Amino acid sequence: MRRREFIGLIGGVAAWPLAAQAQQPSGKVWRVAWLSPVFADTLVNKEIMEAFLSEMRELGYVEGKNLIVDSRFGEGHIERLPLLTSELIALHADVIVALATPAIAAAQRATSTIPIVMAPATDPIGSGFVKSLAHPGGNISGVANMYGDAIGKSVELLHTILPAAKRIAVLMSSNPTHPQQYALVRAATKALDLMVHCDHGRNACRSPASL
Numbered sequence: 001m002r003r004r005e006f007i008g009l010i011g012g013v014a015a016w017p018l019a020a021q022a023q024q025p026s027g028k029v030w031r032v033a034w035l036s037p038v039f040a041d042t043l044v045n046k047e048i049m050e051a052f053l054s055e056m057r058e059l060g061y062v063e064g065k066n067l068i069v070d071s072r073f074g075e076g077h078i079e080r081l082p083l084l085t086s087e088l089i090a091l092h093a094d095v096i097v098a099l100a101t102p103a104i105a106a107a108q109r110a111t112s113t114i115p116i117v118m119a120p121a122t123d124p125i126g127s128g129f130v131k132s133l134a135h136p137g138g139n140i141s142g143v144a145n146m147y148g149d150a151i152g153k154s155v156e157l158l159h160t161i162l163p164a165a166k167r168i169a170v171l172m173s174s175n176p177t178h179p180q181q182y183a184l185v186r187a188a189t190k191a192l193d194l195m196v197h198c199d200h201g202r203n204a205c206r207s208p209a210s211l
Contacts, residue, residue: 033093118142
């Protein structure tokens with residue numbers, strides 16, 4: 001799926017809670033809270049926002065007319081997300097679009113009533129965001145990127161391309177899903193008799209079972 005199609009899907013999911021409230025008051029202006037752990041001025045983020053607003057327009061929600069998008073960006077500092085989430089909630093958001101697992105987790109801790117759209121989550125069930133993919137339950141829905149399913153295959157592909165390589169380096173951040181993903185990398189490298197080195201602090205590079 002291309003990036004624009006993927007963001008279009010997010011736009012559709014974000015519109016569900018708005019439509020579900022039905023009986024829209026005449027002149028109602030809907031507020032979407034946009035929470036992201038990255039920087040606002042990156043090319044990728046600008047493309048994502050453009051595609052999102054385009055899809056929302058097609059669904060009848062036009063910024064400056066019946067839609068306000070309040071955005072907050074962590075700029076790489078995940079620890080800032082709880083405060084940013086509180087700021088967005090104080091603006092009376094109708095729905096929160098949370099990009100990536102750290103933002104989804106911050107939104108989940110902040111509210112159990114405002115609809116939250118995962119955009120996307122890596123492991124929504126393991127992270128405790130939803131009960132199941134078929135029946136999310138609670139106030140969180142959205143999309144999953146399923147990276148976990150592809151990690152082992154990625155290691156196998158790398159080994160096929162570079163069969164002489166015996167050591168694989170893994171770069172990680174404080175994203176709470178990275179230890180689980182690192183565990184999958186370790187399992188795949190062990191099966192191929194490869195060594196793996198992780199760099200981002202002692203705790204971040206330990207598998208969930210050892211934490």
